[in-house]
Amino acid sequence: MENIKDKLTTCKLAGIQKSYELILEEARQNNMSYEDFFERLLDEELLSRDNNRFNRLMKKANFPNIKTLEQFNYARAPFVKKTDIASYAALEFIEQRKNIIFIGVQGTGKTHLSIGLGVEACKKGKSVLFTSAASLGNRLSEAQNENVMSKFLDRIKKVDLLIIDELGYVELPAATTNLMFQIFSERYEKGSIIVTTNLEFGEWTKVFHDQRMTTAIIDRLIHNCKIFSFDGPSYRLNDHVNLKSNSLKI
Structure with missing residues (x-):
């Protein structure tokens, strides 16, 4: 047995x-054929590799926390249709190099x-990079100062899905926005972007x-793009108000 493990x-x-x-014992108990036994081993290896790939992609994606589509409460966000989000969860928009803008x-x-x-993209083996707009601006400035801008842009260009969160929450220096324009230009019709913003x-x-640069960026983003409008009340604020109200009743 140890010899087999060493070879594996x-x-x-x-x-x-x-x-x-475990599979060997299962095969013995069920009188499994050699072919079925071998297939079970291969299935386990493929499952293990898929899990490892998913974990690697999730780590590289740099999500601030893990949120799934199944966890989203559509009842509290009636301005978003579950069927619309579900259609994009199939990830055809990545294959078609479309963009998504969540605005509100x-x-x-x-x-x-x-x-x-x-x-969902990581589950399907797609590479993802999540970053806030402010963080992306800082990293671009650092890359320029360290003379590694070309390398950084190559990395951004190669990911299947780039997510830029909170565009507009923090005002960026003019020099930084000039660098960010390169991101939108590099990915135009070459890779998908999701942008979340509170600004019209x-x-x-x-x-x-x-x-002029703003117009050029918007033109590149909204071409071949789906725009979702989040025009309802903040449910985080409602949670805070309700929590505070309940605490006062105690």
Whole structure:
């Protein structure tokens, strides 16, 4: 048995190695054929590799927390149709290099749904990078200062799905927005972007400062894009008010 385990280690068949004894006992009890036994081992190895790949992709995605689409409470967000989100959870928009914009007030579920779609992408073996707009701006500035901008842009360009969260929550320096324009240009019709923002398009000049650059960014984003409007009340604020109200009653 140890000799078999050593060979499985040499061949890097960790999934089979982990489950070999259990599957062997199952095969003996059920008089499994050699072919069925071998197939069960292969199934276990493939499952192990899928799980490992998913864990690697989730780690690289850099999600601030894990939110799934199943956890989203659509009853508290009637302005978003579950069927619409479900259609995008199939991830055809990534294959078609489409963009998604979640636009509306803070606390209405934009970040939750963007992370949920990102998790679905990781499940399907897609590479994802999640970043706030402010964090992306800082990383771009650092990359420029360290003369590794080309390398950083290559990484951004290669991910299947880029999620930029909270665009408009923090005003960015003009130099930083010029660098961010490169991100939108590099991914135009080459890779999908999800953007969450609390600003209407007419207010995006507050972020990018220059009207012409703002127009160019919006043009690239909304071409081949689905825009979801989150125009309801903040459920995070409602939770806070309800919690405070209940505490006062105690």
